[in-house]
Amino acid sequence: MRVHPFQALRPPAEIAAELACVPYDTVTTDEARALAEGKPQSYLRVVRPEIDLPAGADPHSDASHRKAAENFAAFRKQGWLLREDKPNFYLCRLKMGRRVRRGIMACVHIEDYEQNVIRKHEKTRPDKEDDRKQHILATNANTEPLILAYRDRAETDALAAEAEKGAPMLDFAAADGVVHTVWRMPDSARVEKAFQSVPTAYIADGHHRAAASARVGAERRAANPKHTGDEEYNRFMVTLFPQSQLLVMPYNRCVEGLNGKTPEQFLAALKGKFKVSAQAEPAPKKPRRVSMYLAGKWRGLSWSPVPGADPVADLDVSYLQDNLLKPALGIADPRRDKRIEFVGGIRGPAELAKRVDSGRAAVAFSMFPVTVEQVMNVCDSGRLMPPKSTWFEPKPRSGLLIHTL
Numbered sequence: 001m002r003v004h005p006f007q008a009l010r011p012p013a014e015i016a017a018e019l020a021c022v023p024y025d026t027v028t029t030d031e032a033r034a035l036a037e038g039k040p041q042s043y044l045r046v047v048r049p050e051i052d053l054p055a056g057a058d059p060h061s062d063a064s065h066r067k068a069a070e071n072f073a074a075f076r077k078q079g080w081l082l083r084e085d086k087p088n089f090y091l092c093r094l095k096m097g098r099r100v101r102r103g104i105m106a107c108v109h110i111e112d113y114e115q116n117v118i119r120k121h122e123k124t125r126p127d128k129e130d131d132r133k134q135h136i137l138a139t140n141a142n143t144e145p146l147i148l149a150y151r152d153r154a155e156t157d158a159l160a161a162e163a164e165k166g167a168p169m170l171d172f173a174a175a176d177g178v179v180h181t182v183w184r185m186p187d188s189a190r191v192e193k194a195f196q197s198v199p200t201a202y203i204a205d206g207h208h209r210a211a212a213s214a215r216v217g218a219e220r221r222a223a224n225p226k227h228t229g230d231e232e233y234n235r236f237m238v239t240l241f242p243q244s245q246l247l248v249m250p251y252n253r254c255v256e257g258l259n260g261k262t263p264e265q266f267l268a269a270l271k272g273k274f275k276v277s278a279q280a281e282p283a284p285k286k287p288r289r290v291s292m293y294l295a296g297k298w299r300g301l302s303w304s305p306v307p308g309a310d311p312v313a314d315l316d317v318s319y320l321q322d323n324l325l326k327p328a329l330g331i332a333d334p335r336r337d338k339r340i341e342f343v344g345g346i347r348g349p350a351e352l353a354k355r356v357d358s359g360r361a362a363v364a365f366s367m368f369p370v371t372v373e374q375v376m377n378v379c380d381s382g383r384l385m386p387p388k389s390t391w392f393e394p395k396p397r398s399g400l401l402i403h404t405l
Helices: 013-019 029-036 062-077 110-114 126-139 154-164 188-196 207-223 263-269 316-325 349-357 372-380
Strands: 090-096 099-109 146-150 170-173 179-184 201-205 235-242 247-249 251-255 275-277 289-294 297-302 340-344 363-366 391-393
Touching: 013 170, 062 126, 090 154, 099 110, 099 154, 099 188, 110 207, 110 235, 126 207, 146 207, 146 372, 154 179, 154 188, 154 235, 201 372, 207 235, 251 316, 251 349, 263 289, 289 316, 289 349, 340 349, 349 363
Parallel strands: 146 235
Antiparallel strands: 090 099, 090 179, 099 235, 146 201, 170 179, 247 391, 251 340, 251 363, 275 297, 289 297, 289 363
16 A cells, blocks of 8 residues: 655634534534534535535535635634645544544555555445535545554554643543544654555445545646656545454445335235344344334345345345335335435434434334455455445544645
């Protein structure tokens, strides 16, 4: 792997807690607007800029991206984002209760993405990829880091421990109680050398941002007759977490309507593929179990191992897609079908019940999470997982560090 230090933009320490925000894709427009209300310094105004447009504004429109650029420039003019004196690598530590996670923030090379040194586990949606590309072009920046995982290495752990002994540049508790602490890493050359022996990294969160960054870099490379390969557009910002530092939570599903079926007809359609239990815990406790919320009640779905199943077919999300979502609910392409919503596991199964009870969805599925090792094995086999198979935690707050192109 090639990793690069970068001359970040970052908030002054005294306003970091007020400025830093949840990642753009973890909240709706209404939720983002409520979080940023009365907070002019909230970085949500950059990553969810539609909150500063009239109600009902399209968050993917040109107007929204122009607003992102306008707000980003205003943050810099106001002194809410400052330029570091020189390029650095950074250590970001996240404390969630008793859990402590440490990731190294760096830039990686788009060619490593193109050549599968940085590996993907899901396909991107063209509309979302285009949206993230327009956001990068409008702001001329990677406004949020994506998350990469790599197999544990003692050398990078030692570098993190060394950085942690110094004085932090940022240190605050976010509204959700997660404590974020950021240090500048003291020896960039050692960080670069350590990652040269890391053969592969795996996208844990941010497939669309990675694809969009690679497209921006490729277009700028083609348009630059003096291209050297060392320009900032050749890189995008990530947080690199060792495998053991990541927690995988489920990515749950809600579906609008029952494809013309009554609840009774829908349940009948599941026979033969699932053992259906009349009641179940909202969160399944082991693989090959799904908790389904239908008509005000949690039911259990289970099945036996499929002999000879490959690493993808053996995933719970694959079995659910192939044996329920497609045949019973008519969702052949979950990447494009607007009837299905994916709900991050951090929201818990209560959010699924809320959406069904409100009429927003007709049925919801609470999944058992995959493991990081499963994700890596799928990537290494050259296969892809179904969309939205994983929800990784922790997620660093957006606005802590920004990479400009």
